Amino acid sequence: MRSIMLQILAVTVINLKSLPQRLWLSLATVIAVGLVVTVLLAFLSMANGFRRTIADSGAEDIAVVLRSGAVSEINSVVLRDQVRLIEDGPGIAKGSDGKPQTSGELYLTVNGIKRSTGTKASLPLRGLGPQGPGLRRGVVMIAGRMFNPGSNEIIVGRALGKEFEGFELGRTVAFNNTRWTVVGIFAADGSVFESEIWADLPVLQSLFKRTGAVQTVRARLTSPAAIETLRAYSDNDPRLKLDVMSEAAYFAQQASNTSDLIQKLGWPLAIAMAFGSLAGALNTMYSSVAARATEIATLRAIGFGGFSAFVGTLVESLILAAIGGVIGAAATYLVFDGFTASTMGASFSQVVFNFQLSPRLIGQGLLLALAVGLFGGLFPALRAARMPIVAGLYG
Amino acid sequence: MLSPTDPIDPMIDIVDLCKRFTKGKETITIFDGLNLAIPRGDFVAVMGPSGSGKTTLLNLLGGIDRSDAGEIEVAGERLDRLSESELSRWRASHIGFIFQFYNLMPMLTAAQNVELPLLLTRLGRKERRQRVETALGVVGLADRVKHYPKEMSGGQQQRVAIARAIVSDPALLLCDEPTGDLDRTTADEVLSILQVLNRDLGKTIVMVTHDPAAAQYAKRSLHLDKGHFIEKELVA
Numbered sequence: 001m002r003s004i005m006l007q008i009l010a011v012t013v014i015n016l017k018s019l020p021q022r023l024w025l026s027l028a029t030v031i032a033v034g035l036v037v038t039v040l041l042a043f044l045s046m047a048n049g050f051r052r053t054i055a056d057s058g059a060e061d062i063a064v065v066l067r068s069g070a071v072s073e074i075n076s077v078v079l080r081d082q083v084r085l086i087e088d089g090p091g092i093a094k095g096s097d098g099k100p101q102t103s104g105e106l107y108l109t110v111n112g113i114k115r116s117t118g119t120k121a122s123l124p125l126r127g128l129g130p131q132g133p134g135l136r137r138g139v140v141m142i143a144g145r146m147f148n149p150g151s152n153e154i155i156v157g158r159a160l161g162k163e164f165e166g167f168e169l170g171r172t173v174a175f176n177n178t179r180w181t182v183v184g185i186f187a188a189d190g191s192v193f194e195s196e197i198w199a200d201l202p203v204l205q206s207l208f209k210r211t212g213a214v215q216t217v218r219a220r221l222t223s224p225a226a227i228e229t230l231r232a233y234s235d236n237d238p239r240l241k242l243d244v245m246s247e248a249a250y251f252a253q254q255a256s257n258t259s260d261l262i263q264k265l266g267w268p269l270a271i272a273m274a275f276g277s278l279a280g281a282l283n284t285m286y287s288s289v290a291a292r293a294t295e296i297a298t299l300r301a302i303g304f305g306g307f308s309a310f311v312g313t314l315v316e317s318l319i320l321a322a323i324g325g326v327i328g329a330a331a332t333y334l335v336f337d338g339f340t341a342s343t344m345g346a347s348f349s350q351v352v353f354n355f356q357l358s359p360r361l362i363g364q365g366l367l368l369a370l371a372v373g374l375f376g377g378l379f380p381a382l383r384a385a386r387m388p389i390v391a392g393l394y395g
Numbered sequence: 396m397l398s399p400t401d402p403i404d405p406m407i408d409i410v411d412l413c414k415r416f417t418k419g420k421e422t423i424t425i426f427d428g429l430n431l432a433i434p435r436g437d438f439v440a441v442m443g444p445s446g447s448g449k450t451t452l453l454n455l456l457g458g459i460d461r462s463d464a465g466e467i468e469v470a471g472e473r474l475d476r477l478s479e480s481e482l483s484r485w486r487a488s489h490i491g492f493i494f495q496f497y498n499l500m501p502m503l504t505a506a507q508n509v510e511l512p513l514l515l516t517r518l519g520r521k522e523r524r525q526r527v528e529t530a531l532g533v534v535g536l537a538d539r540v541k542h543y544p545k546e547m548s549g550g551q552q553q554r555v556a557i558a559r560a561i562v563s564d565p566a567l568l569l570c571d572e573p574t575g576d577l578d579r580t581t582a583d584e585v586l587s588i589l590q591v592l593n594r595d596l597g598k599t600i601v602m603v604t605h606d607p608a609a610a611q612y613a614k615r616s617l618h619l620d621k622g623h624f625i626e627k628e629l630v631a
């Protein structure tokens with residue numbers, strides 16, 4: 001066993017030390033694998049960033065109430081009477097004033113212009129009551145002030161303000177033939193709410209002709225477990241044909257659709273590219289075996305086994321692929337990690353998010369690289385192991 | 396046909412050896428019933444024109460090529476009955492190869508090249524290093540341990556190759572045109588080393604060569620022509 005390990009080590013060292021003789025071909029393989037990993041990780045970090053931006057927005061002790069069967073806020077309706085019944089429901093926390101901590105909210109989309117491309121995109125405009133901001137984690141005004149109830153004033157999420165034109169503090173924008181003034185910029189712990197515009201609920205209801213109903217109700221629960229009590233209450237009251245879920249569960253569901261779509265685009269593209277780089281790796285390794293034919297045959301003549309030639313060649317291929325994988329991961333980290341983008345969320349409005357690379361994703365990228373190295377090295381390694389010694393020595 | 400006769404302790408014993416090559420639709424017969432016996436401790440030069448089968452014979456003796464029929468017994472082992480992996484192990488412990496173009500690993504130092512056969516043994520690092528130093532000392536290159544092949548002359552490289560061939564103390568050295576790439580003076584130095592290895596260390600040596608002057612260093616010469624030995628010369 002020790003002898004086999006020493007043989008493999010010797011063959012591997014010989015292979016690696018002879019790499020400079022095949023520098024350009026080896027470099028081409030490294031770059032090809034690196035590109036595959038970069039493309040894959042770009043997509044995966046995009047999906048990851050999107051999912052985390054949305055999923056991290058949700059709290060376990062906040063209930064989101066939607067019309068039964070509604071898949072998102074945009075296609076939900078909750079009538080005024082239903083809002084009152086929810087406010088009186090069990091498991092809902094009361095404020096210091098004794099009132100239930102709930103917020104009926106309207107969720108509309110308006111047009112905005114993307115700074116990076118100059119194209120139109122749908123932006124979420126949320127109408128919410130005075131308790132609305134308090135039902136979200138980490139909401140703070142970072143510039144200006146809160147909108148005044150009853151006025152045509154809006155406050156804008158930090159991420160949205162950066163990504164879209166015309167939402168600077170003090171600017172006036174037009175929605176639905178009405179002019180609105182930006183009076184504040186808010187942050188919300190980097191959550192999806194930073195991709196929203198907020199306005200006073202009654203004003204929005206009036207100007208957008210949505211009186212008598214909201215689209216969602218948010219409510220603070222006495223504890224995360226109280227969600228079951230509230231759901232049972234809703235399910236047992238025939239007047240409440242509503243879906244009740246925790247905000248965390250709601251956002252996880254919202255995130256998964258788009259995130260899955262991005263991943264489903266990323267993997268096939270990366271795998272298609274991986275086949276391309278596999279061809280490159282095969283070419284490199286076959287060339288490597290051909291270039292080392294005399295060396296391999298000499299070692300075999302000395303008494304080295306075919307297995308050491310096989311493993312040594314495979315290890316060379318794996319090392320080249322691993323170097324490519326590391327370079328690809330590093331390139332993705334440098335170019336994409338933290339890169340801000342926006343895309344359509346489940347409510348047909350833009351969500352601003354950052355690409356987020358994680359150790360798990362880097363692991364997936366490296367695994368793909370090693371798979372290219374394994375399959376790219378396998379057949380050349382078999383050729384190295386089975387090469388007739390005489391043919392290697394005398395050509 | 397010449398058949399060196401019944402040595403008491405044969406290192407090599409070949410009986411009715413057949414070897415053919417197929418090239419396209421053509422079959423070329425190299426040996427058809429070759430017989431040969433070489434005793435332990437002999438130093439034999441195998442000569443003959445190109446295509447006579449000299450190198451093929453050497454390859455068959457070293458177990459890196461297969462016969463089509465007949466028996467090959469070398470160092471007490473029937474090579475025609477061994478598997479590839481058994482042949483590898485057998486070569487590691489019984490054979491030292493010396494090639495015309497040295498076949499050193501250019502990326503390894505002289506010491507690392509010489510150490511290669513020892514990686515197939517159970518020797519520890521310290522003992523391997525001692526053996527490498529001894530082998531390089533035998534060929535007069537004790538001061539070239541850390542030199543790479545490109546930093547050495549052809550003669551020095553061939554001496555490193557000889558050190559590699561003897562470092563694991565094999566009984567049989569197979570030399571394929573060992574001086575074919577060297578000038579006369581350097582060739583004489585290399586051949587003198589082979590002579591010492593045969594005379595003082597008892598190595599059996601089979602050397603394929605075109606060069607009659609090189610053959611003079613052997614104890615005897617065998618001449619191959621069209622797959623048969625045709626003449627025997629006792630040299631020394």
